[in-house]
Each structure stands twice: as C-alpha cells, then as structure tokens.
Amino acid sequence: MADNPTLFSPYNMAKFNLSHRVVLAPMTRCRALQGIPNAAHAEYYAQRSTPGGFLITEGTSISPTSSGFPNVPGIYSDEQVEAWRNVVDAVHAKGSIIFCQLWHVGRASNPVYQPGGAAPISSTSKPISEKWKILLPDGSHGVFSEPHALTTAEISEVVQHYRQSAINAIRAGFDGIEIHGAHGYLIDQFLKDGINDRTDEYGGSVENRCRFLMEVVEGVVSGIGAERVGVRISPAIDHMDAFDSDPLGLGLAVIERLNKIQREKGRKLSYLHVTQPRFSLLEKTSLGESEEESVNLMEEWRKGYEGTLMCSGGFSRDSGMEAVAKGHADLVSFGRLFISNPDLVSKLKLNAPLTNYNRNTFYTSHPVIGYTDYPFLHTN
Numbered sequence: 001m002a003d004n005p006t007l008f009s010p011y012n013m014a015k016f017n018l019s020h021r022v023v024l025a026p027m028t029r030c031r032a033l034q035g036i037p038n039a040a041h042a043e044y045y046a047q048r049s050t051p052g053g054f055l056i057t058e059g060t061s062i063s064p065t066s067s068g069f070p071n072v073p074g075i076y077s078d079e080q081v082e083a084w085r086n087v088v089d090a091v092h093a094k095g096s097i098i099f100c101q102l103w104h105v106g107r108a109s110n111p112v113y114q115p116g117g118a119a120p121i122s123s124t125s126k127p128i129s130e131k132w133k134i135l136l137p138d139g140s141h142g143v144f145s146e147p148h149a150l151t152t153a154e155i156s157e158v159v160q161h162y163r164q165s166a167i168n169a170i171r172a173g174f175d176g177i178e179i180h181g182a183h184g185y186l187i188d189q190f191l192k193d194g195i196n197d198r199t200d201e202y203g204g205s206v207e208n209r210c211r212f213l214m215e216v217v218e219g220v221v222s223g224i225g226a227e228r229v230g231v232r233i234s235p236a237i238d239h240m241d242a243f244d245s246d247p248l249g250l251g252l253a254v255i256e257r258l259n260k261i262q263r264e265k266g267r268k269l270s271y272l273h274v275t276q277p278r279f280s281l282l283e284k285t286s287l288g289e290s291e292e293e294s295v296n297l298m299e300e301w302r303k304g305y306e307g308t309l310m311c312s313g314g315f316s317r318d319s320g321m322e323a324v325a326k327g328h329a330d331l332v333s334f335g336r337l338f339i340s341n342p343d344l345v346s347k348l349k350l351n352a353p354l355t356n357y358n359r360n361t362f363y364t365s366h367p368v369i370g371y372t373d374y375p376f377l378h379t380n
C-alpha cells in the first residue's frame with residue numbers, strides 16, 4: 001500500500017505540478033500605495049517562493065469600488081497590470097506558481113474608499129452591524145456605511161469586472177486567479193441568508209443566493225479557462241455578520257454547482273479553498289464550535305467536491321500533516337505563520353522552530369518592517 005501523503009508530497013493541481021502542499025494563503029498587507037504593487041511586493045512574494053510551490057496573492061481589487069482597506073492593490077488598470085508583472089516575474093524566477101486573488105469587499109467599506117465618496121455596493125442595503133469596525137486610511141477605526149443594493153443590471157457589470165480582472169491577471173503573467181467568495185465580502189454577502197434579503201433571482205432560495213458566485217465563476221472560466229480558476233468560500237465563518245442558518249447545506253450547494261461546471265466543461269477548476277469552520281478571523285468562534293463539528297463539516301464538503309480541496313485556518317505542522325494524510329485536504333494554506341516565516345516550507349520540512357508574528361504590522365504601510373524583514377533560518 002502506498003504511503004499516506006504528507007505536506008511535502010508532490011501534488012498535481014489541474015495543469016500545475018506542485019512539489020509540495022504548503023500554500024501561501026491570500027493575505028491583505030496594505031503595502032500598495034495608490035493601489036499599485038511595487039518592489040516591496042516583488043521581494044515579499046519572492047521570499048516566500050519555492051521551486052514547485054504555490055502562492056496566492058493578497059485580495060486584489062477588481063474595480064475602483066472594490067476596496068475597504070488602505071493601500072490594497074488593484075488589477076483593473078494597465079498601470080496595475082504592468083506593476084504586477086514585476087512581482088510575478090520575481091516569483092517565477094524562483095520556480096513558484098502564483099494566483100491573484102480577485103476581491104470585491106462589497107458593503108465592507110466606507111465612502112472614504114469609494115470613488116466620489118459614494119455608498120459601497122452589496123446584495124443588500126443593510127449595513128454591517130456596529131459590532132464590527134473598519135480600518136480607515138489614517139489607521140483609526142470607523143463604522144461600515146450603509147450600502148447601495150445592486151440592481152440586476154449592475155450585478156452583470158460586476159460580473160464583467162471579475163472576468164476582465166481575470167484576463168488582466170493572465171496578461172500580467174499570473175498562472176491563474178482565486179475568486180474570493182469568503183469572509184463576509186461581496187460574494188459572501190450574496191451567499192449567506194443572514195445578509196442577503198433580496199426578493200429577485202439573486203436572493204431567497206439557496207439556488208438564488210449561489211447565482212452571483214456561479215455567474216462570476218462562469219464569467220471568469222470563459223475568460224481564462226477552468227484550470228486557472230480557484231474558488232474560496234467560508235460557509236461556516238460569520239465574520240462581519242456573514243451568518244448562514246445552514247452552513248453545511250450552503251457549502252454543499254456551492255460544491256454541487258462547481259462539480260456541474262467541471263463536468264460540463266470537461267475540465268477541473270484549479271481548486272476549492274475552504275476556510276476551516278473552527279477558525280475565526282477574530283480568534284473567537286461562534287459556529288463550528290467544537291473540533292468534532294468542524295471536522296464533520298469539512299469531511300462532508302471533502303466527500304462532495306470532485307476536485308482539489310485546499311483548507312485554511314489555524315493549521316500547524318502537525319494538523320496540516322494530519323489533514324493531508326487523512327485525505328481531509330489535498331493542499332493546506334498557511335497565513336500568519338507564512339508572514340513571520342518567509343522560509344516556512346523548509347522550516348516545516350526540518351521541523352525547525354518558527355518565528356512568532358507581530359500582529360501590529362499586519363496592515364501597516366511600511367515597505368520593510370513586518371513585511372520583508374522576518375528572519376530566515378539560513379541566510380544564503
């Protein structure tokens with residue numbers, strides 16, 4: 001009998017041959033002044049590259065209305081596409097594969113981030129509750145503002161923005177894109193019944209709530225091909241009020257539709273990326289409270305999805321190894337540990353001690369501090 005795979009076993013993901021299964025999770029780092037990636041980005045991503053490794057970029061704006069954080073890069077203008085090319089080239093020079101995460105925050109924004117100080121857009125006109133705070137450009141925290149609920153015609157325009165951004169990403173040299181459908185942002189604002197209060201064909205039944213995501217997937221696949229497309233969801237994460245009354249059913253509904261697209265196209269998507277139910281972005285969990293419940297949801301989704309499954313959220317070396325060995329995940333993405341350990345892959349392989357991360361510099365704009373100045377185990 002073949003040995004169980006480990007985090008360091010090779011893996012074939014659609015058209016890409018990965019040499020190991022430790023993936024850089026997408027992480028917003030707020031270093032792109034004026035929305036343009038720069039030399040610091042090239043260094044940051046190159047530091048985390050390994051031959052045959054796989055990186056996913058920070059959430060990247062698909063249009064001028066997409067942002068709700070300071071200094072988020074975009075992929076909608078020619079200048080941004082050109083700037084990303086330098087980053088991608090630096091990563092490819094180290095032998096890694098890199099996908100661009102396409103992001104629209106929807107109502108998780110504020111007029112300071114919107115063109116002309118307009119209201120942010122969403123599936124709904126309900127704002128995020130005041131329990132949650134938005135990081136403003138001056139470093140202070142404010143409230144999320146009341147969004148404009150998209151009309152049906154406006155929804156088609158946003159789908160076009162995803163499609164064009166995917167085409168732009170390929171033009172910049174990216175190997176593919178990840179659709180950010182998780183964590184309470186625009187797509188999740190359609191998926192979750194705790195937010196989506198529409199009465200048209202984009203709201204109500206789970207079928208209708210999945211419609212926007214599926215139109216985005218279809219649009220992007222028609223632009224760049226299924227094998228270059230990953231999808232991220234977090235059915236059991238209620239960050240920014242993104243609560244659903246049936247996370248298991250919602251996850252299975254998305255999975256069923258992705259399977260159908262794959263069968264129809266005769267091609268696999270690159271992967272489905274799921275945030276662990278037990279993980280909370282604020283480190284308290286309200287859903288998937290117990291480890292057991294979390295594992296059950298993940299197992300059901302794993303059983304349902306006919307393709308590569310990537311998991312994220314609170315993984316250590318041991319739990320990552322276990323997830324891969326037991327077949328709960330094909331790939332494991334690491335976030336915070338990859339911030340503070342640029343050579344995380346070799347440290348995990350050697351089981352070497354890991355450097356702790358400093359949360360105070362996650363979202364600051366300095367091009368070096370907390371970004372590219374974490375130490376390597378071996379300097380070479």
Ligand SMILES: Cc1cc2nc3c(=O)[nH]c(=O)nc-3n(C[C@H](O)[C@H](O)[C@H](O)COP(=O)(O)O)c2cc1C
Nearest residue numbers: 025026027028058059312313314315334335336362
């Ligand atoms: C600083 C920071 C920024 C993040 N930004 C994003 C993002 O842009 N897109 C996304 O899908 N997830 C984002 N996440 C979530 C991570 O991708 C990951 O799922 C999370 O950190 C859990 O993994 P970890 O326990 O290995 O850190 C972010 C997390 C952190 C800590």
